[in-house]
Amino acid sequence: MTQTKSTPKPERKRGSGVQHVYGILREEILDLTLEPGALIDEAQLAERFSMSRTPIREALVRLAGEGLVKTLPNRSTVVANIDFVNLYTYFDAMTLMYRVTTRLAAQYHTEADLAEIRRHQEHFATAVQAQDAMAMIATNRDFHAAIAAAGHNVYFEGLFQRLLDEGRRLMRLYYYSSFNNKLPYRYVQEHEDIIAAIEARDVSASDALAKTHADQIVEQIQSMISRDQRQDIEL
Numbered sequence: 001m002t003q004t005k006s007t008p009k010p011e012r013k014r015g016s017g018v019q020h021v022y023g024i025l026r027e028e029i030l031d032l033t034l035e036p037g038a039l040i041d042e043a044q045l046a047e048r049f050s051m052s053r054t055p056i057r058e059a060l061v062r063l064a065g066e067g068l069v070k071t072l073p074n075r076s077t078v079v080a081n082i083d084f085v086n087l088y089t090y091f092d093a094m095t096l097m098y099r100v101t102t103r104l105a106a107q108y109h110t111e112a113d114l115a116e117i118r119r120h121q122e123h124f125a126t127a128v129q130a131q132d133a134m135a136m137i138a139t140n141r142d143f144h145a146a147i148a149a150a151g152h153n154v155y156f157e158g159l160f161q162r163l164l165d166e167g168r169r170l171m172r173l174y175y176y177s178s179f180n181n182k183l184p185y186r187y188v189q190e191h192e193d194i195i196a197a198i199e200a201r202d203v204s205a206s207d208a209l210a211k212t213h214a215d216q217i218v219e220q221i222q223s224m225i226s227r228d229q230r231q232d233i234e235l
Contacts, residue, residue, distance in 0.1 A: 017055035021045065022062050029068045029079055030168040031134055040069060040077040067166070082169060084225060091222075094167060095214040097160040098144070102194060102210035104151025106203045113150035114199055120146045121195060125188045137171045143191060147198070174221050 025045075028034045045056045060077055063069040070080045083090075105113070120143040127135035141164045148157040190213050197205040 017049070017051050018058045018062070021049055021051075021056055021059035025059060025063060026066075026068065029063070030165060030172075031137075032169060032172045034079050036079050036081040036169070038079045040079065042077070066162070082173075087225070090163070090166065091218045093159075094163050095211065095218065097148075097156065097163055098210040098214040099207050101144070101148040101151050101153075101156055101160050102198065102206045103203050104153055104156065105147045106198045106201050106206040108152045109150040109198055109201075113146070114195070117143065117146045117150060117195060117198070121188075121191050124191060128185060128188055133172070137168055140171070140187070141165065141168060147194070150198070170221055174217075174224055 025034070025040075034040070040060065042053050042056050042060075046053050049056070060069055060071075064071060064077075068080055069077050071077050105117075109117075120139060124136065124139040124143050127139050144164055145157075145161050148160040151157065190209070194206065194209045194213065197209055
């Protein structure tokens with residue numbers, strides 16, 4: 001009697017478990033599914049992902065390196081809070097990188113770079129048309145990351161991508177608080193103006209448009225943070 005060999009189960013590629021957990025948790029932190037200050041339970045995550053705690057811990061180490069989670073003295077891990085007190089330093093860096101990367105894109109872009117920027121702009125416009133806040137935030141990040149890539153400076157590109165990712169939590173708060181997820185169409189046109197300036201290799205115009213784009217976002221977020229939420233209570 002001939003015995004049939006059972007098909008072996010595909011082995012998980014080494015490190016893929018870490019990447020899987022890291023990717024999911026990172027997205028949940030950035031879109032505020034996991035809120036700032038939320039406790040991260042390794043045992044619950046191990047059960048959720050059906051894996052040992054080792055890849056869970058490795059994923060958390062990667063997230064900690066990006067400043068998205070924090071280990072407390074009692075060894076528990078929480079989602080990092082947004083540092084509103086020192087937020088001005090983030091705004092300074094973000095505005096500078098908007099300007100630098102857009103200037104460089106105007107100088108050094110290729111036709112392939114422009115095509116990639118336009119592709120992300122189409123996705124962004126679609127998200128705005130659909131009034132999908134989460135998709136708009138993600139596609140906005142990808143649009144500006146594509147501009148950074150078009151500048152062909154890997155150092156600026158890497159720094160800007162991290163700033164864009166860190167800003168996704170702020171953008172989520174901003175759109176929910178300021179627009180109740182009703183998204184303004186003016187950002188689509190602002191992006192179109194930036195693309196036109198880059199395509200024309202107009203460095204000065206690209207710089208000015210990028211600065212205006214960054215400044216109005218900063219002003220809106222600052223307004224959201226400082227908004228007076230007190231209620232007049234009759235005594």
